[in-house]
Amino acid sequence: MCKGLGGIVSPFNNNFGFSMKTTADYDEKMLYPEELEFLSLKAVQKRRSEFCIGRSAAHSALSKIDINKFPILKGANNEPIWPPGIVGAISHSGEIALAAVARKENAAGIGLDVEMVDETVSMDIIKLICTIREAEWVVARKEQSLERLLMVFSAKESAFKAFFPLMNEYISYLEFELIWHEATRQFEGRLLTNIRAGYGEGYTFEVGCKKFAQYVYTFMSLPPV
Template sequence: MDDLAALARAARDLLPQGHGLGVTDPRAAHPAFPGETVAGVAKRQSEFRAGRHAARAALAELGLPDRPIPAGADRAPIWPLGLIGSISHSDRLCLAAVGRGRGIGVDLEPAEPLEPQIHRMILSPEDRGSEGAVISGLETRLIFSAKEAAYKAQYPLSRQLFDFQTLAVTVQGDRFEARFRRDIAPFTPQSVLQGRWAQVAGHFLCVVAL
């Protein structure tokens, strides 16, 4: 099984029923789609087109036609009315999920340790547990990915930017919880988002659905 097929299989296991899924290789050539533009260097444009190609594949699974998915002023995708979606990519894998729920967040990260100098930025005190355990770089990468997925899932409701310290993540087996540590309306401290994760094709894949 190649990496894209493995990613698709893992994502389907994590996503709730009723969501469309698309996977692409951001290194491949994906033609620009009318009505979509993004500024930036060639690599950024290639990643953008790959993400939108995956998103249209996800829409097709829901029986919807090709259409532009432009970026809003906040750079978030503008999805067709009644739908919500999420896109994530690494240097060699890209996926998009689209559904009709309140929010969906997917995040794909290389399963490699994060540099020690940025652990403090990512980890809240609660992420380390009640005994302040030392968290490895690989564990920090997984927590980073879980927080990214949770942030993407809640953003359509809050429309607020916030830092990694706003969420505390607890991982148990193939599931995790992301708890708010302060008010981010409509979420309050102690509001909890439920997520699932898998390790596939050398990556961590995290999914949060609301």
């Protein structure tokens, strides 16, 4: 099924490790026993597959920054536990998984999210995830509104993954706002609340957004501190 899907080229610079895996790569033998312990015996096949190819993409991304043989465990809030001095993110959807990592000297946080376009995004979530300004952008072009909503949703999931490890607390969808710039095809993000020292209200960041086959993916990194 994944034959011919090709691959996503790293959207990050060469200091970052990036990898994509597909369900064609699924093989539980690629995981460390400590990682497999996070898969409940009751996990359905889809969950086994996405967890496995996500971890495999993460191992491969780490190897690109010369880190090998490191099992990636899970924290109390399901976040991946990266090797000391490393930040990263994992995402999976449909048949693909993506992972990106970097040394803290190159990034304070990484966000990455992939969503399958025909997977159920309902306009109903617009009020939950969009500020008034974002909602206006989403509905401004009727024929693109579902795709725009998915772009905002994915960009917010990316931002969540980048910021979460910095504070170990959940940030809500409405605690930051995204403005789309068509020329650069990226969102300009702005914090609407104070998250922690160095990331106060008004802090800005960029979230890139691209399409690949039937997927939308978003990516970002926070500058090193």
